Amino acid sequence: MKKLAIIGRPNVGKSSFFNRLLKERDAITSEMAGTTRDVKKRVATVLDREVEVLDTGGLDEGSELFDKVREKSIAAAKQADIILFMVDGKNLPIEEDKKLFHELEAMGKSMALVVNKIDNDKMKEKVWEYYEFGTQTIFGISVSHNRSINPLLEWIAKQLPYIPQAGELEAAEPDMMDEFDDLLDAYMEEDEEEGSIYDENDEMKESDEDPNHISVAIIGRVNVGKSSLLNALLGEERSVVSDVAGTTIDPIDETIERDDKTITFIDTAGIRKRGKIEGIERYALYRTRTMLERANLALLVLDASEPFRDLDEKIAGLIDENRLACMIVLNKWDKAPRDDYDKIVQQVRDRFKFLHYAPVITVSALTKQRIHKLYDMIIQINDNYSQRITTSRLNEALAFAMRKHPIPSMHGQVIRLYYATQYATRPPQIALIMNKPKGLHFTYRRFLANQLREAFNFEGTPLLFKAKKRGEK
Known part of the structure; x- marks a missing residue:
């Protein structure tokens, strides 16, 4: 797929045009110079053609960050x-x-000069002043007023290869749907052979998401090394890294292929204490929460070189709130006390009890220590997060658990668990069909969860239960 880069000085309207191409508010826009600091990448459809759009930071000087x-x-x-x-x-x-325009032009790319903020007819004469750049490919537009955008879109589309539409593709490959139907029939036959004891009103709710596409949010407070971790994972300087707190403002993402999986890493903005969140960072915090709603797995990044803080706990609570798979990443391990591994891991377990299911890994984004192990763990946790346990195996495990520890009665009333069935994935969600659902104490739910974790590999993923009566939805 071809790539289109939007280049220019701060506050010329690059992110606004980026959002216009995507037809959504993806990039944060602001009058403050330097709002966009990393390169945001998204796929957009321009007329009937696709292109990967790169929204870049403003070309300015004056500090190490810029x-x-x-x-x-x-x-x-x-x-x-x-x-x-x-x-x-x-x-x-x-x-x-x-x-700079002439330097970029010398690269031999398809290139256009876009004069933005031509908001009315009187300002059209301003465009003539830019013909001194020596190019005939020049467009005077106004993104904010949606003026004269179409000629630019048409020019962009001409630089892109044509993509056949669905009807044309179907006509060219008439056997494709037949092949799909054969595969579907084979899958249904295989599923029936496994057998089940579903109630007639129970139905497995498959996730709409592709289990082979893993959306990984890198989350933590400011300056714990999230952007450095992303760069280490990708093996390139993808995110701007600086000692300036809050360098990452707009969450950025990068997609790679690994072991037949598509992994999208999202480097979210660092979160501060509420009283220290100022200006544009309020938008960044909102965007981080939005990105977490779309993620499957979170890497909770903690600074192992200093004591954990209450804010770390609050950030971890966002993972629990969104029912995400999780891995706890102790970064800056090269700066941590050498003999305190067991002590530090125990502090993590004591402080983040609600993420008891999350494995802990120590890394150094700076020295690349154990970074390679993160990929294998991400893929394994995603498999656990997406797995479906057959009803027969699930009930065998629960029957064994209840023989070890029967369900306690409630006010002298016998509590019966008839059977269980998994009704959703990502995360795994299990319905417990009972005579008195309200009689299931939370401590017994925890016991059942622990027993299932022993029977099946649910490392890194929350496990949700729903107690209900037979036939209840």
């Missing part, structure tokens, strides 16, 4: 097939922009 942002933006331009060099039409052309 220098890193600029470096990332230029690197994105080198990777792209199409470059949109965007300028602010309310200002006069400057020599620095002209020089």
Whole structure:
């Protein structure tokens, strides 16, 4: 798939045009210079053609952070097939922009000069001033007023390969649906052979999500090393890393293929104490919560070189709130006391009891220590999170558990568990069909959960129970 990079100085409207291409508010936009710091990547459909759009940080100078942002933006331009060099039409052309435009033009890419903020007819004459850049591929637009956007979209579409529509593809490959039906029939026959004792009103609710696509949110407070961890996982400087707290503002993501799985890493904004959240970071916190709702698995990143904080607990609570699979990553292990492994892990277990199911791994994003192990653990945890236990095996395990420890009575009333069935995945959710659902004490739920964890591999995933009467939905 071809790549389109949007390049330009801060506050020229790059992220707004990025959102316009995606037809949604994905990138955070603000009047504050430097809102976009990392390169955001999303696939957009321009007319009838697909392209991967790269929203880059503003090309500015003056600090170490801005220098890193600029470096990332230029690197994105080198990777792209199409470059949109965007300028602010309310200002006069400057020599620095002209020089950079010619440097990018020398790369031999398809390139257009986009003069944004031409908000009305009177401002159209401003576009003429930019012809001194020496290009004829120039577009005067207004993203905020949605003016003159179509000619630019048409130009972009001409640079992209045509994608056959669904009807055309079906006509070209008439046997595709027959093959799919054969596979579906084979799957149904295999499922029937396993046998089941479902109640006629019980139904397995398959997740709409593809179990082979893992969305991994990297979450933690500021400066615990989330962006460094993402860079280490990808083996490249994908995120801007700086000692400035809150460097990552807009959650960014990167998708890779690994062992027949598609893994999308989301580097979320670091979370501060409520009283310290200012300005644009309020949007970042909201966006982080939104991204967690779409994630399957969370890497809770903690700083192993210093004591854990109450804020770490509160952030971990977001994982529990969203019922995500989880791994606890103790970063900066190269700076942690060498002989305190058992002590530190015990502190994690004591402090994050509600994430008791999450494995703990010690890493150093800086030295790449044990980073390679994270991939195998992510894939295994996703398999656990997505697994479906057949009703027969599930009830065998529960029968064994109840022989070890029968269900306690409630006010002298006998509590009976007739059978259990898994009704959803991601996370695994199990219905317990009982005579008196309210009589199931939470301590016995915990006992059953522990027994199932011994019988099946549910490491890294929450396990949810729903007690209900026969025939109850």
